[in-house]
Amino acid sequence: MCASFVEGVDFTGRSAVVTGAGGGMGLQISRELLRLGADVLMLDVKPRPDAIGPGATGDAGARAVYAPTDITDETAVASAIEGFFTKTGRLDFLGNVAGLNMWDLDGSVVDGQREAWDRTIDVNLTAMRHTLRHAVPLMIRSGGGSAVQVSSIQCVRGDPMPQDAYQVSKAGVLALSKSIAIQFAANGIRSNAILPGVVVTPMQARLDNNNDMRNMVVDMIPLRRLGDAQDIANLCVFLFSDLSSFITGTEIVADGGMLALPPYAALAKA
16 A cells, blocks of 8 residues: 655645545545545435444544435435535535446447436436536535545546446546536636546455456556555545645546556557
C-alpha cells in the first residue's frame, strides 16, 4: 500500500461530501479528509463501516457523518446534503466516488442485459447528477470549492471483454465533470476527474482468489503492481487542496502506465 498524502495539507474548518464512502476508494478518501481536519458527510447504501476515522473514535469520529443513502434517490441525496450544510455552515468539497460494475450481466451493448445498463447508468452517472445539483449551489454559497469525479480508464479505450454500460457511464462522468468546470469556474468551483486503472477494492473482488487472473493483470501494468485505494485518495486530496488551485476541467490518469503501454506489448510476452 502506498504512503498517505504529504503532510501539511490542512482541511480544518472545511467540509466535504463523499459518495461510495462505505468501502474502497470512497472510504479511504473520507478517512484522509477526516485525518486532515475536514467534516465529512459519507453517503453509501451499505451499512456504516466499523472503522472510519483514526481509531474510529475521538475528534475524527465526531466529524464523520455517515448517512446510509441510496444515491439514486434524489430526494434522499438532497435531504442528506442540505442537513449536513445546516450542521457545518459550509460545503467545500464533493467527491463523486460511488461506482457499480455488474460484471455478470453487463457486456456488449449487443447482448448485455438491459437491467445492467439501467442500473449501472443510474448509480454511476444519474446519481452524480443528483449530488452536483444539490452540492454546487451550496459550494457557491461557501465561496467556491472543488468537485472530484472518479471515472475509469475504461471510458477512453475499447475492450475485447466489454462492459459497455460501465464504460458509457464512466464516459458520461468525464463529460459532466468537464461541463461543470466550465459552467461554474466564475463561481470559484473547480471540477476534475480521476481515471483509475485496476485498483484493489471490493469491486475487484474477482481477483482475490484468482492468482492467474491477478498475475495476468499485473503483467499489463508497467509499474508491476495493482493500485490501491490510497493511491486514489492521495490524488483526490491533491485535487481538493489549494495545491491544485489552477487545475480544473481535466482528468488525471492513475493506472500504473496501462494506457501508455503499446498495444502489442502483451503479445510480445506471449
